[in-house]
Amino acid sequence: MISVNNLTKKIGSVNALNGLSFSAQNGKITGLLGPNGAGKTTCLRTVFGLLKADSGNTEIDGIDVAKDPMQAKQQLGLFPDPCGLYERLTPREYVEFFAQLSGMDIDGAKEATTDVLSKLKMEDIADRRCQGFSQGQHMKTALAQAIVHKPTNIILDEPTRGLDVMSTRILRDLLQMLKEQGHCVLFSSHVMQEVAALCDHVVVMAKGKVVAEGSPESLCERTGKQTLEEAFIELIGSDEGIAA
Amino acid sequence: MKLLTVLFKKEVLDAGRDKRSVMAGLYYAIGSPILMCVLFSIMLKQFASPDELKITISNADVAPSLIQYLDAKEIKHSTDEDVKAITLEISENYRQKMSEGRSAQVTIIADKSDDKLRKSIAQLERSLMQYNSEIASLRLLSRGIDPTVMRAVNVQVNDQATPESKGGMFLGIATLSIVLTLFYAAMNLAIDTSAGERERNSLALLLSHPLSSMQIVLAKSGAIATYSMLGLALILVVSKFAYAMVPWEQLGFSVNLGIDFILLCMVIGLPIALMSASLQVFVSFMAKSFKEAQTYVTMVLFVPMGLSMVTTYDIGTEVVQWLPIAAQQHAMIEFIKGNPLPVPQLVISTIVTLLLFALFSWLSSRMLKSEKVVFGL
Numbered sequence: 001m002i003s004v005n006n007l008t009k010k011i012g013s014v015n016a017l018n019g020l021s022f023s024a025q026n027g028k029i030t031g032l033l034g035p036n037g038a039g040k041t042t043c044l045r046t047v048f049g050l051l052k053a054d055s056g057n058t059e060i061d062g063i064d065v066a067k068d069p070m071q072a073k074q075q076l077g078l079f080p081d082p083c084g085l086y087e088r089l090t091p092r093e094y095v096e097f098f099a100q101l102s103g104m105d106i107d108g109a110k111e112a113t114t115d116v117l118s119k120l121k122m123e124d125i126a127d128r129r130c131q132g133f134s135q136g137q138h139m140k141t142a143l144a145q146a147i148v149h150k151p152t153n154i155i156l157d158e159p160t161r162g163l164d165v166m167s168t169r170i171l172r173d174l175l176q177m178l179k180e181q182g183h184c185v186l187f188s189s190h191v192m193q194e195v196a197a198l199c200d201h202v203v204v205m206a207k208g209k210v211v212a213e214g215s216p217e218s219l220c221e222r223t224g225k226q227t228l229e230e231a232f233i234e235l236i237g238s239d240e241g242i243a244a
Numbered sequence: 245m246k247l248l249t250v251l252f253k254k255e256v257l258d259a260g261r262d263k264r265s266v267m268a269g270l271y272y273a274i275g276s277p278i279l280m281c282v283l284f285s286i287m288l289k290q291f292a293s294p295d296e297l298k299i300t301i302s303n304a305d306v307a308p309s310l311i312q313y314l315d316a317k318e319i320k321h322s323t324d325e326d327v328k329a330i331t332l333e334i335s336e337n338y339r340q341k342m343s344e345g346r347s348a349q350v351t352i353i354a355d356k357s358d359d360k361l362r363k364s365i366a367q368l369e370r371s372l373m374q375y376n377s378e379i380a381s382l383r384l385l386s387r388g389i390d391p392t393v394m395r396a397v398n399v400q401v402n403d404q405a406t407p408e409s410k411g412g413m414f415l416g417i418a419t420l421s422i423v424l425t426l427f428y429a430a431m432n433l434a435i436d437t438s439a440g441e442r443e444r445n446s447l448a449l450l451l452s453h454p455l456s457s458m459q460i461v462l463a464k465s466g467a468i469a470t471y472s473m474l475g476l477a478l479i480l481v482v483s484k485f486a487y488a489m490v491p492w493e494q495l496g497f498s499v500n501l502g503i504d505f506i507l508l509c510m511v512i513g514l515p516i517a518l519m520s521a522s523l524q525v526f527v528s529f530m531a532k533s534f535k536e537a538q539t540y541v542t543m544v545l546f547v548p549m550g551l552s553m554v555t556t557y558d559i560g561t562e563v564v565q566w567l568p569i570a571a572q573q574h575a576m577i578e579f580i581k582g583n584p585l586p587v588p589q590l591v592i593s594t595i596v597t598l599l600l601f602a603l604f605s606w607l608s609s610r611m612l613k614s615e616k617v618v619f620g621l
Contacts (some may be wrong), residue, residue, distance in 0.1 A: 088261035241403035
């Protein structure tokens with residue numbers, strides 16, 4: 001479970017986060033929805049302890065990230081934007097490396113890596129160096145890295161960018177599977193279809209604040225709109241910056 | 245500790261696959277001793293037999309004995325193409341003045357600001373002075389005066405140089421290239437693993453895992469130092485064989501790099517390698533981009549180079565001998581010369597080197613905690 005309480009964060013002269021509060025429950029997929037520059041990435045980086053909030057706190061499974069970052073990070077898997085691959089390593093080496101960093105021993109890491117690579121149908125590229133990979137192959141490698149150590153909480157920053165239909169489907173199935181296993185999945189996106197199709201809970205963000213939250217259906221209902229896209233525009237009050 | 249090993253292994257593997265950077269370091273380690281050897285061979289040749297100096301001498305027929313004297317000193321009149329732009333003009337009344345026992349005028353016409361001529365002019369002047377004092381002595385003798393009255397101070401030089409110590413400057417340059425390997429062999433790798441890591445966005449991902457920034461910095465420095473030491477081992481082996489081919493006998497000394505010297509260099513080189521790695525990582529993290537890091541690192545490396553140069557040309561004060569790098573290089577030179585090692589200087593400078601390694605590592609790890617550095621905000 002991830003809970004974000006009243007976060008504020010100023011970057012330069014911009015209030016990137018402005019009293020942000022929400023929580024993501026175990027066994028649910030929570031979507032962080034917002035236009036470009038709403039503060040989604042800043043929020044996720046704060047959850048990871050990479051940025052320090054000016055005020056407010058973030059808890060992962062009840063552990064305050066600012067107070068005990070090591071313990072809190074044990075329970076996290078991150079799929080960052082951008083991916084941050086090591087181009088000279090193969091996906092197998094890459095995933096194994098991060099599995100060990102997350103605390104697995106070498107045999108456990110090897111086994112878990114083989115497991116996750118086959119789950120993502122990556123056997124054909126598993127032992128090729130990442131250099132020259134397509135966008136989709138990049139994304140899959142990064143995703144494998146995020147879930148290899150089976151963390152309770154998985155955070156994905158714009159996970160569907162650049163994926164083809166097949167890969168998007170694999171990702172969707174995977175997130176559903178993680179949800180069924182009881183993981184807490186939090187992802188940010190600005191692609192409405194994705195959020196509508198996947199999320200149990202949607203947090204709509206604009207200008208560093210939560211504008212509305214609830215299930216996709218309840219958001220449509222509240223605004224009296226047919227689709228999530230229209231509901232979203234109604235909620236943030238303008239159609240600025242929605243271009244994906 | 246376990247995480248440190250995992251990080252270190254990954255850094256070594258990742259850097260090892262960066263063929264171009266590794267090769268750049270190896271080229272330096274292999275190339276510089278070979279280049280030095282060619283350079284030394286040319287220098288030694290010049291020392292051993294100064295070239296014939298060809299100049300223009302006008303009015304030569306009035307001063308046959310002077311011409312003969314200069315000829316014996318390898319200074320000759322010539323009309324060849326490679327004649328130096330120096331003219332020795334003997335005055336018309338030379339013969340008359342000489343026979344009267346008075347001062348006869350000769351004029352050297354040359355451009356003294358021309359660096360290439362300076363040595364030749366000095367050679368000509370020296371020969372003329374010697375000729376001058378020889379004739380003057382003869383004149384005194386013919387007047388019944390002991391020529392030694394002209395020599396108020398009798399300067400005697402007692403050269404205590406041993407064959408090995410004569411090669412001091414050569415040893416300085418040779419050890420300079422060895423010490424600098426520790427800074428240049430892994431320079432590209434150091435920049436790639438720090439500034440490059442951030443530019444490829446993998447740094448943030450790394451930091452979001454449960455490990456401390458100190459572990460990351462130490463693993464990186466360790467991996468870079470490993471490649472520096474590899475470069476050091478290589479340059480020592482190449483130097484051992486390359487310097488054996490230089491014709492040292494011409495100057496009456498020898499440079500012999502034995503296995504014991506190689507081992508000594510590896511031992512005193514390790515702290516320098518660690519310090520150099522942590523310094524380069526620190527500077528690279530300070531820069532905003534890969535390119536900026538390249539500029540900064542190159543600039544910062546002037547400091548160790550300067551320290552090493554001071555030792556090479558022996559222009560430093562006593563204090564310099566206690567400073568890191570300078571002291572270690574000094575110890576290497578003393579070892580080759582067969583002198584006892586300057587132990588106190590070596591110990592103090594090694595401790596300072598390790599303290600600098602600790603300082604740079606700490607500074608880097610502190611920087612990795614800063615949002616500004618990690619995300620370039």
